[in-house]
Amino acid sequence: MDQRRHVGDQERKRLLDPLTRVYNRAALNDRLEHEFRLWKKYQRPFCLAVIDIDHFKQVNQQFGYEVGDKALKIVARTIYQCLRDTDFIARFGGEEFVILLPDANDDTRTEILANISHTIRKLPLKFKNERVAITVSIGATLFSGQDTPTPVLERADQALYQAKNSGRNQIIWC
Numbered sequence: 378m379d380q381r382r383h384v385g386d387q388e389r390k391r392l393l394d395p396l397t398r399v400y401n402r403a404a405l406n407d408r409l410e411h412e413f414r415l416w417k418k419y420q421r422p423f424c425l426a427v428i429d430i431d432h433f434k435q436v437n438q439q440f441g442y443e444v445g446d447k448a449l450k451i452v453a454r455t456i457y458q459c460l461r462d463t464d465f466i467a468r469f470g471g472e473e474f475v476i477l478l479p480d481a482n483d484d485t486r487t488e489i490l491a492n493i494s495h496t497i498r499k500l501p502l503k504f505k506n507e508r509v510a511i512t513v514s515i516g517a518t519l520f521s522g523q524d525t526p527t528p529v530l531e532r533a534d535q536a537l538y539q540a541k542n543s544g545r546n547q548i549i550w551c
């Protein structure tokens with residue numbers, strides 16, 4: 378029994394990002410494949426969004442990596458708290474997160490993404506009595522037609538870069 382528990386603990390650790398304690402890219406790949414198969418079978422709305430912390434390099438440069446790490450942890454936790462039980466978050470790399478919103482209608486997914494953006498913008502993050510303003514840019518898309526995960530991820534990433542190039546702190550659908 379102890380060995381089984383130990384193996385389960387090791388498996389969970391393998392799938393979690395050590396800093397933010399949300400899922401990592403390996404877990405994302407597994408979950409994305411699972412949700413993709415369900416989407417193919419049932420054709421329910423399936424949204425994928427890429428979230429990037431705006432001007433994160435400046436946060437690290439101005440306040441130090443400790444504050445940057447703290448910001449990553451807080452942003453990850455905030456995104457997680459804005460999601461439904463059926464949704465999924467993973468740290469994609471650096472200051473980027475990917476969320477999966479399966480079976481979310483237009484109103485639901487719009488509300489979730491807007492709530493993430495709004496809640497992060499209002500975070501009371503401070504360092505030495507100076508407010509550290511954090512905003513995010515979000516690129517989102519829906520699975521459709523003959524989509525597979527790779528082009529959907531690329532489309533969401535393109536939407537993210539449109540959001541960044543259009544002034545940041547916004548949600549772009551592609």
